[in-house]
């Protein structure tokens with residue numbers, strides 16, 4: 001059996017995205033790779049969507065005598081010079097082994113582990129630009145909270161990234177308000193990584209084609225000296241994969257955990273990629289509803305009612321559309337499920353902006369623009385995307401809370417209508 005000591009290569013890690021959560025995860029990972037030099041290369045490249053940014057007067061970096069403070073500068077240069085993402089994660093010192101890179105292709109060059117962490121509306125285009133630029137046997141982890149709705153139906157980002165780039169992609173999601181994690185306040189997270197069987201030289205019986213629940217099949221035909229195989233998504237889509245060469249440490253649960261686990265960021269590893277991804281995506285719609293009732297001044301009982309129905313709709317959505325792989329326990333027992341619902345409905349951006357929109361009687365988009373300094377809400381667009389998907393099948397009535405949020409955003413109903421809308425027969429079952 002191979003031990004880590006005999007692996008001649010280390011994993012190079014790249015982060016695709018550098019917003020509030022993207023930069024926080026870059027910090028987490030940069031600390032971990034420095035702690036595990038036997039597994040990972042020390043430098044972590046982080047792709048930054050380049051923009052000009054002027055350091056605000058109240059920043060500790062503001063120096064009226066310096067050009068850096070008086071004129072807008074490239075964000076990448078500010079991050080690399082100050083070791084801080086002054087726009088999206090101000091006030092948090094970043095490890096010096098993070099390199100901000102404006103060139104996405106250059107960021108991922110030679111990386112065997114790609115971490116995708118962008119607002120979900122941008123990921124499709126960014127992945128298109130990465131095609132042909134990644135190592136063919138790279139493996140991915142999506143930290144994105146959202147779903148992709150298209151003519152093909154409703155897909156997980158882990159699947160659509162995997163399919164576009166021809167790689168296996170797992171997911172990380174949890175009760176993780178970025179600023180708290182960045183400040184190293186303790187939290188838990190869930191990482192779903194179901195190692196493709198072709199990555200193992202000695203597959204165990206349950207990893208063989210007929211035994212694997214996700215159906216990853218092993219075909220030891222040599223291609224460029226590596227084993228190949230294919231992975232089958234929860235929706236039955238097949239993606240051809242090149243095995244991770246044996247020169248690299250295997251990406252077992254234990255090794256993937258080492259990439260993210262910190263004393264202040266506790267990782268639980270699972271295999272339910274669909275459950276983890278859906279918990280993170282769908283709770284954002286519920287958080288908008290929680291913000292609406294809070295904005296009305298209705299109190300904690302009302303918010304709890306919305307959360308109760310919300311988690312039932314999350315599970316129902318998973319079971320109805322991703323039946324082959326989703327586990328109820330992922331929603332009820334893991335950080336990515338009930339815990340994320342609670343934290344986001346308590347203090348997340350979706351909750352806060354929805355609350356303000358009701359209090360100030362202004363569209364939520366206007367509040368987002370004013371309050372978030374370029375950060376993006378995911379709950380509003382996810383409410384539209386999920387509604388589009390449900391409406392096509394005439395299933396809106398099966399998900400009254402998700403539908404109510406869409407309907408309120410559309411101006412067809414008022415937040416005061418939520419109790420009646422979710423009271424419909426069968427709701428929450």
Ligand SMILES: NC(=O)C1=CN([C@@H]2O[C@H](COP(=O)(O)OP(=O)(O)OC[C@H]3O[C@@H](n4cnc5c(N)ncnc54)[C@H](O)[C@@H]3O)[C@@H](O)[C@H]2O)C=CC1
Pocket residue numbers: 017018019020021022023048049050088117118119120122126143144145146176177178179374375376377378
């Ligand atoms: N912020 C948080 O507390 C948490 C966020 N998440 C999830 O992580 C994902 C990423 O969120 P954040 O890092 O917080 O992003 P963010 O909300 O800070 O968004 C800003 C990011 O979007 C980028 N951006 C803006 N326009 C773009 C364009 N046209 N193309 C590409 N990128 C562009 C900006 O450069 C910046 O990196 C989301 O799905 C979110 O739901 C998950 C856990 C916690």
Ligand SMILES: O=C(CO)COP(=O)(O)O
Pocket residue numbers: 145174175176177178284287340343344347348349350351377378
């Ligand atoms: O996902 C989050 C916490 O886990 C953050 O939620 P918001 O995007 O609503 O801030």
